[in-house]
Amino acid sequence: MLGKTAGGLYWMFRYLERSENNARLVDAGFRIALTRSAAAEDEWMSVIQTAGVQEGFLERHDQADASTVTDYMLRDKTNSSSVLSVVEAARNNARLVRTALTREVWEATNECWLALKDVLARPVRERDLPETLGTIRQQSALVRAALHGTMLRNDIYDFARIGTFIERADNTARILDVKYYVLLPSVMHVGSSLDNVQWETILRSVSAQRAYRWLNAGDINPKGIAEFLIRDRRLPRSLAFCYTKLVDNLGYLADDYGHRLPCHDLSEEVLAKLRGHTIDTIFDQGLHQFLEEFLSANNRLGRQIEQDYRFYG
Amino acid sequence: MDSAKSIFDEMLVGENEARSPYSDYHGWFLEEDAARLNRKSKEAETFFRRTGITFNVYGQEEAAERLIPFDIVPRIISGREWARLSRGIEQRVRAINSFLYDIYHRQEIIRAGRVPVELIAQNEAFLDKMIGVAPPGNIYTHIVGTDIVRTGEDQFYVLEDNARTPSGVSYMLENRETMLQMFPELFSKIRVQPVSDYPKNLRRSLSACVPDKCDGKPVVAVLTPGIHNSAYFEHAFLADQMGAELVEGHDLRVIDGRIAMRTTRGYTPIDVIYRRIDDDFLDPLNFNPQSLLGVPGIMDVYRAGGITIANAPGTGIADDKAIYSYMPDIVEFYTGETAILKNVPTWRCSDDDSLTYVLEHLDELVVKEVHGSGGYGMLVGPAASKREIAAFREKLKAKPGNYIAQPTLSLSTVPILTKKGLAPRHVDLRPFVLVSPNGINITPGGLTRVALKKGSLVVNSSQGGGTKDTWVLEE
Numbered sequence: 001m002l003g004k005t006a007g008g009l010y011w012m013f014r015y016l017e018r019s020e021n022n023a024r025l026v027d028a029g030f031r032i033a034l035t036r037s038a039a040a041e042d043e044w045m046s047v048i049q050t051a052g053v054q055e056g057f058l059e060r061h062d063q064a065d066a067s068t069v070t071d072y073m074l075r076d077k078t079n080s081s082s083v084l085s086v087v088e089a090a091r092n093n094a095r096l097v098r099t100a101l102t103r104e105v106w107e108a109t110n111e112c113w114l115a116l117k118d119v120l121a122r123p124v125r126e127r128d129l130p131e132t133l134g135t136i137r138q139q140s141a142l143v144r145a146a147l148h149g150t151m152l153r154n155d156i157y158d159f160a161r162i163g164t165f166i167e168r169a170d171n172t173a174r175i176l177d178v179k180y181y182v183l184l185p186s187v188m189h190v191g192s193s194l195d196n197v198q199w200e201t202i203l204r205s206v207s208a209q210r211a212y213r214w215l216n217a218g219d220i221n222p223k224g225i226a227e228f229l230i231r232d233r234r235l236p237r238s239l240a241f242c243y244t245k246l247v248d249n250l251g252y253l254a255d256d257y258g259h260r261l262p263c264h265d266l267s268e269e270v271l272a273k274l275r276g277h278t279i280d281t282i283f284d285q286g287l288h289q290f291l292e293e294f295l296s297a298n299n300r301l302g303r304q305i306e307q308d309y310r311f312y313g
Numbered sequence: 314m315d316s317a318k319s320i321f322d323e324m325l326v327g328e329n330e331a332r333s334p335y336s337d338y339h340g341w342f343l344e345e346d347a348a349r350l351n352r353k354s355k356e357a358e359t360f361f362r363r364t365g366i367t368f369n370v371y372g373q374e375e376a377a378e379r380l381i382p383f384d385i386v387p388r389i390i391s392g393r394e395w396a397r398l399s400r401g402i403e404q405r406v407r408a409i410n411s412f413l414y415d416i417y418h419r420q421e422i423i424r425a426g427r428v429p430v431e432l433i434a435q436n437e438a439f440l441d442k443m444i445g446v447a448p449p450g451n452i453y454t455h456i457v458g459t460d461i462v463r464t465g466e467d468q469f470y471v472l473e474d475n476a477r478t479p480s481g482v483s484y485m486l487e488n489r490e491t492m493l494q495m496f497p498e499l500f501s502k503i504r505v506q507p508v509s510d511y512p513k514n515l516r517r518s519l520s521a522c523v524p525d526k527c528d529g530k531p532v533v534a535v536l537t538p539g540i541h542n543s544a545y546f547e548h549a550f551l552a553d554q555m556g557a558e559l560v561e562g563h564d565l566r567v568i569d570g571r572i573a574m575r576t577t578r579g580y581t582p583i584d585v586i587y588r589r590i591d592d593d594f595l596d597p598l599n600f601n602p603q604s605l606l607g608v609p610g611i612m613d614v615y616r617a618g619g620i621t622i623a624n625a626p627g628t629g630i631a632d633d634k635a636i637y638s639y640m641p642d643i644v645e646f647y648t649g650e651t652a653i654l655k656n657v658p659t660w661r662c663s664d665d666d667s668l669t670y671v672l673e674h675l676d677e678l679v680v681k682e683v684h685g686s687g688g689y690g691m692l693v694g695p696a697a698s699k700r701e702i703a704a705f706r707e708k709l710k711a712k713p714g715n716y717i718a719q720p721t722l723s724l725s726t727v728p729i730l731t732k733k734g735l736a737p738r739h740v741d742l743r744p745f746v747l748v749s750p751n752g753i754n755i756t757p758g759g760l761t762r763v764a765l766k767k768g769s770l771v772v773n774s775s776q777g778g779g780t781k782d783t784w785v786l787e788e
Contacts, residue, residue, distance in 0.1 A: 003575045004564050095365070095540045098549035099559045103364075110365045155577065257578055309577040313563075 005097045006159045007311030012093035012109070013163035015086040016140055019116075021171040022083050023136040025050055026073050028204040030129060033066055036197050043201070044069040050171075050178045050205075053081055066126060074132070075120040083136055087116050100156045104146040112139035155256055158249045159309075165249070166302050169242035170295065175205045176229055177291040183222040184287065199225055206237040226287065227279040239294065243271040246301070253309075261308035263301060270297050321465045321725040322737050323388065334391040334786060337503045342386075342735075350385065350730055353495050357383050360494065366487050368543045368774065382779035383488060384729040385495065388740060388761040392506075392788035398469060398744070399755045401653035402459050404644060406746050406753055409476055409631045411647035413453040416630060417443045427642045436636075437684065438629035440592060442599060446616050448625045450522045450750035455587070455623035456515070457746040458482070458759075461654070463725040470657045470722065471640070472741065476632040477624060478589050481760040481780075482745045483547040486511060486554075488760075488782040504787035506757035511745065512554035514756070518749040519555075519585045525618045526571060527584040533557040534574060536565075536588040538606045543775075548589050557587070567610040572620045585621040586611075592626045634683045634717050635661060657722060663714040671718040672709065675702050678718045679770075680709065693770060695721050724770055727781065729763060739764045741772050742783065758783035 029047040033040040044064035048057045053072070056079055061068040074083045091113040094106055101109075116139060124132050151157050176183070182198040199220050203209035212220070212228055233240045246267050254260045282290050306312065324335045331339035358380060361367075367378040390398070415421050416433060423430050433439050458479025460472040489508050493500060520531040537548035539561050552559035564574050565583070573580035588595065594604040599612040614620050630636065636643075638659040644652040660667035662680075671678060680692040692705045709716055726737035744759030761781040762772035772778040 001577050002558060002560065002564055003577055004561070006577045092540060095545065095549065099553040099557075106365065107363055111363055114362065253577075310575055310579075313575070 001100070001155055001159075003310030003312070005100050006155070006309045007306065008093045008097035009100060009156060009159040010163035010166075010305070010311070012090050012097065013160045014167040015090035015093065016109075016112075016143055017164050017167040018081060018086045018171070019083045019090065020137055020140040021168070022051065022073050022081070022086070023133045023140075024205055024207060025175075026070055026129075027133050028201045029069065030066065030133075031204060032197055032201045039197075041065065046178050047073065050174045051081055052174065053079055066129075067123070070129060071123055074124060074136075083116060084120050087113050087139075102146070102150040104150040105143065108143040108146040112143055115139055153252075155253055158253050158256075161249045162246060162305060165242040165245045166298060166305075168237060169239055169246075169298050172206055172229055172237050172239055172242070173291050173295050173298065175202060176226065177288065177295070180287045180291060183226050184283075196220065202229070206235075208235055208237065211235065223279055223283070226282070230282065231274060231277075231279065240271075240274045243267065243274055247271050250305075261304075263304040263308045266297070266301050266304050270294070270301065273297075320723050320737070321463065321468075323463070323725050323727045323740075324386075325728065325735075325737075334389045334394070338387065338389060338499070341499060341502065347734065351732065354385050354730060356495060357385060357491050360491055361487070364487065366483070366546055368546065381484065381774045382765060383491065384763060384765075384779050384781050385492070386728055386730050386735065387492065387782045387784045388727045388742070388763075389784045389786065390758065392786050395506075395757060395785045397653070398461065399757075401469070401471075402461075402744060402746055402755055403753045404648055404650065404653050405459065405471065405474070405640070406454065406457050406748060408640075408644040408647045409457070409474060410451070410453050410748060412643050413625070413628060413631050414447075414451055415647075417446065417627065422643065422646050425646065427646050428636075428639050432635055432639075433630065436630060436633060438592075438627070438633045440627035440630075442612055442616070443625070443627035448522075449524050449618070449621045452522050452623075452748055452750065453625040453628050454631070455519060455522060455625075455748055457748065458743045459746060461742045461744065462657075462722055463740075463742070464722055465725075469654055471654045472657060473634075474632040474637065474640070475743070476628045477591070479743065479745070480544045480547055480589075481743055481762075482511060483550040484780050485745065485756070485758065485760045485783070486550075488780055492782045503784070505784045506787055508756050508758055511756045512551065514747055514754050515551070515587075516555040516557065518747040518751075518754065519587060519621075519623055521749040521751050522621050522623065523584045524621050531584040532582065533585045533587065534560045534583045536560055536562070536586050536590060538590050538594070542589075544589065551587070558583075560586075562590075562604075562606045562608050565608045565611075567608070567614055570614060570617060570619045572608060572611060572614055583620065585623060587623045592629060595622075595626060634681055635663070635714075638717065657719045660718040662709060662716040662718060667718075668709075668713045671716075672706060675706060675709075677721060679721055680705065680716050680718045683715055683717060693721065696768075696770070721770070727761070727763065729765065729779070729781075736767070738767070739770050739772065740781070757785035 025047050029043050032043045041064055047069055048054050048064060051073060057072050060072060060078065072079055072082065076082045077085060079085060091109055094101060094109040098106055116136060119132055119135050147160060179198060179202050199222065200209060202225055203212050206229060216224055228235060229238050231240050232238050233244055235241055250264050250267050254264055324331055324339065326332055361380050361383060367380055412422065422428050423433065454476045456479060458475040458481065460475060462470050462472050485508055516533060519533050523531045533555065535548050535552040535557055537545060537559060549559055558574060560574050565572055568580050571582040573582045590606050593601045595607040596609060596612045597604045597607055598609045615622055638661055640656050641652045660671050662668045662671055671680065676694045678694045682690045724739040724741065727740050728735035729738045740761050740763045742759050742761055745756050747754040761783045762778050763781055764770060764772045765777060765779045
């Protein structure tokens with residue numbers, strides 16, 4: 001496979017993942033704003049922080065509220081991470097790697113772009129927001145379904161999956177990091193309803209509120225949430241799950257190509273670290289510091305893969 | 314302009330009688346509900362948009378990703394008509410390859426005085442770097458798209474030879490796919506020769522022209538300028554259908570006398586490049602130094618037999634519009650036969666008498682730039698305003714050698730479906746020809762381009778033309 005094609009696949013699936021994650025973040029922000037109007041502005045701002053776009057946002061808007069954040073996160077073309085921007089970027093990458101995709105995957109991606117361009121052509125009204133967010137997630141799901149249902153399990157598939165999980169791990173770690181203070185045991189409002197809403201938002205941001213309640217018989221506590229999102233390998237958006245998949249998919253590439261590269265060691269190190277810790281040792285070390293280290297290792301892995309598989313040269 | 318009477322309609326004779334190739338289709342059409350057909354028309358558009366069969370228009374804003382309009386009424390050619398057409402095309406393409414070999418070697422045709430030496434020597438399309446080079450299998454034009462127009466029952470003319478990098482074949486294939494999906498019943502009723510073998514034949518044909526240095530299964534790649542090129546969809550489509558890599562210049566480099574592509578496992582040599590970029594951009598070391606699209610040094614590798622380039626560099630000399638007027642001589646010179654397909658009478662404006670005639674008759678002629686394509690920079694006299702003609706007259710006088718002129722042919726029409734029913738529109742035809750040492754393969758049919766505006770003769774997609782599925786009937 002061409003190095004350029006591997007890079008195109010990786011980025012195509014990173015962008016598709018980001019589109020869906022954005023929708024989830026906005027959904028969680030919207031939910032908390034509706035139920036807790038006092039905390040609304042902070043909540044909207046933390047959506048922007050989680051997406052890592054505060055600088056650009058503050059250049060465009062003075063205030064974080066439902067309409068400014070929704071607009072910036074979903075349809076602002078000056079925001080290279082907005083849903084509209086990433087879906088277009090995903091589709092451009094899909095065009096670049098057209099020969100590596102089945103017709104089904106290409107058409108699902110193209111339709112995703114056509115549908116979202118249409119839905120996001122005008123500012124989204126509040127009453128249409130739930131439906132619009134639903135459409136964004138559904139369009140992502142259709143591409144994923146086409147990928148799983150029609151693609152050969154070869155290096156092409158591996159690069160698509162690697163992009164997905166690097167992006168997803170980044171997203172989950174950021175969600176935790178922006179909210180890490182509400183998860184700390186020492187925080188003042190422990191047990192208050194504010195915390196309950198905050199915790200619920202974190203779970204919602206990774207579509208895990210139901211799973212968590214089901215697994216914990218309704219007992220919501222900060223340590224449990226952190227443990228779930230960091231270490232639980234059953235949760236498809238947890239850091240441990242993402243790294244298990246990354247190690248697997250990189251491992252298939254190593255088998256397929258017949259040799260290991262620096263990215264293999266790096267991914268295994270990160271996974272070993274996730275497994276080596278308990279949630280208590282993480283809290284002892286400092287949750288924020290742990291997440292910062294994780295985010296930087298995740299970035300490093302992305303760059304190493306790029307280099308090892310010759311995406312650009 | 315031509316009176317309505319002299320225009321040949323390929324489907325209808327008079328009000329409601331169809332010519333024989335169309336009789337089955339016409340019978341079916343009359344039974345159809347007009348509303349259903351209009352709905353199908355819209356469906357076709359959705360199908361094309363979803364598949365992403367779009368093209369970018371140069372000089373327009375981003376997001377100018379447009380569809381080429383597709384008309385659901387097929388253009389139908391009988392098996393007998395096709396047999397004659399394909400014989401004529403084959404003869405012409407054979408002659409073109411012999412001409413190219415000759416012109417880059419002994420130049421017998423010039424020695425024989427059949428083509429003037431200035432036409433070659435002062436022609437930008439003639440590449441000095443190709444002199445004495447014999448491409449693998451002596452094939453220059455692996456892919457040709459011969460543009461043909463019709464003016465009557467038996468009157469076919471070759472309008473252009475397109476021996477560089479003809480485009481449009483993806484539309485031929487997708488138009489058929491679309492028709493098969495929309496009207497399966499038509500295809501079980503009417504026996505139409507299939508076109509779907511084209512990608513397989515293209516791969517086979519390219520693989521038959523491997524360079525000496527190829528060892529093992531030939532590696533074929535399509536070289537594209539990238540996703541912003543107007544024909545990118547086609548480049549990706551063909552690579553995909555052939556199972557070939559789609560590469561850009563920056564994926565390639567010269568390694569050990571071969572052209573190699575950067576893969577996830579390192580550099581792998583390529584044997585055959587189907588390039589979709591012009592000669593000028595192919596190699597910044599040998600041609601345009603500004604080019605970022607090509608591969609530095611590829612011409613040296615080519616000349617040393619390390620790679621096959623399809624079509625060969627320098628083939629433009631054969632489809633140059635100034636050379637065009639000599640095609641009947643060229644066919645005769647190399648095949649010893651009279652050309653089966655006619656040329657459109659052509660005035661070369663470099664010639665003083667011709668120039669005088671052309672200047673006096675601008676309002677009835679079509680004047681084209683010798684090196685132009687895509688319908689840009691041409692004058693269609695009968696459709697032009699007085700002011701346009703006056704402006705063109707100045708350009709022509711300033712640089713007569715840059716132009717040729719032809720009479721305005723009354724191109725045949727085939728009906729398109731409009732909201733008010735069938736309406737005749739002018740068409741041309743571009744059959745696609747593959748040339749390899751194993752022979753010449755012509756896909757039955759080709760791309761029919763249709764001018765959607767009433768009375769218009771310009772069928773180019775960049776100028777508002779559309780396309781039709783083209784059927785060649787089984788005998």
